[in-house]
Amino acid sequence: MTTQNKQARSDVRNKKIEKSYGSNYLKWKEWNNNTFFGNLNKQDKAYYSAELRRTKKSFPKNSKILEIGFGNGSFLKFAKEKNWKIYGTEVNKNLVKKAIECGYNVTHTDNLLSYKDNTFDLVVAFDVMEHIPQDEVLNFISQVKRTLKKDGFFIARVPNGDSPFGLVNQNGDITHLTTIGSGKIFYFAALSNMEVIFVGEEAQPLIGTSLLFLGHRLIALPIKKILNLITRLIFFPRSNIAFYSLNLTMIYRKSKPSK
Numbered sequence: 001m002t003t004q005n006k007q008a009r010s011d012v013r014n015k016k017i018e019k020s021y022g023s024n025y026l027k028w029k030e031w032n033n034n035t036f037f038g039n040l041n042k043q044d045k046a047y048y049s050a051e052l053r054r055t056k057k058s059f060p061k062n063s064k065i066l067e068i069g070f071g072n073g074s075f076l077k078f079a080k081e082k083n084w085k086i087y088g089t090e091v092n093k094n095l096v097k098k099a100i101e102c103g104y105n106v107t108h109t110d111n112l113l114s115y116k117d118n119t120f121d122l123v124v125a126f127d128v129m130e131h132i133p134q135d136e137v138l139n140f141i142s143q144v145k146r147t148l149k150k151d152g153f154f155i156a157r158v159p160n161g162d163s164p165f166g167l168v169n170q171n172g173d174i175t176h177l178t179t180i181g182s183g184k185i186f187y188f189a190a191l192s193n194m195e196v197i198f199v200g201e202e203a204q205p206l207i208g209t210s211l212l213f214l215g216h217r218l219i220a221l222p223i224k225k226i227l228n229l230i231t232r233l234i235f236f237p238r239s240n241i242a243f244y245s246l247n248l249t250m251i252y253r254k255s256k257p258s259k
Helices: 005-020 023-029 042-053 074-081 093-101 134-147 164-170 182-192 211-235
Strands: 065-068 083-090 105-108 118-128 148-159 195-201 247-253
Touching: 023 093, 023 182, 042 074, 042 148, 065 074, 074 083, 083 093, 083 164, 093 105, 093 164, 134 148, 134 182, 182 195, 182 247
Parallel strands: 065 083, 065 118, 083 105, 118 148
Antiparallel strands: 148 247, 195 247
16 A cells, blocks of 8 residues: 555544544533543542552552543543553544643544553553444554553453443444443453453442442442342353443453463
8 A cells, every 4th residue: 555545544534533523522522611621520539549459559659651532531630640650642632632731641643653662551441442443453452562561451441242231331422333242352352462350340439439429339239239140140150241330341461471
């Protein structure tokens, strides 16, 4: 393929991205005002902390962290409060502009080519992988692996493809392209030679949330766990499926040597 053809394909892709994730998308997400960016509420802070605890590793000051698809900037703010060296990518120019105005080191891109090998202690992608065409997911994970240091972690959250309860999130966004369940998560890990640390329901922390969240979860979580156990015993006796979770969390570690 000639350089001219590559540029033409790149231009078409960029126009498609801009159309899909432009001003109308931000308006729908309610990310188009000047006060939303970088807001970090108690629930978000408790959630991010709970997901990170699943790695069983602490990330000290100055750890290098990359967020892919930083969206409204809540995790960027979380990382900043942790005194991490946080980097971010986004496909929406307006979000990149807002992040730069807030002092973050971010890049307007849909890939990781600008980042060097073995750079990051942690890469996160919350609600991102469902936006990627399925035939490109493995390459995406391979690029994440390339940028991770040895024993670095990759945390991602996706709508739960193992359950009809995930359809609310999966089908609630016209830019979602790929449904991902636990089987695909293990498949992508095997092909990319990444170690699976965790696959299951997204974290539902009790400590650090508001009283309203706490009250709801104290009632809902035991009921969900009982129903999930019964459902698994009846329908999925050989699988550990988080049937009653809206989202799945996956955690990979780059610990195995590349083939």
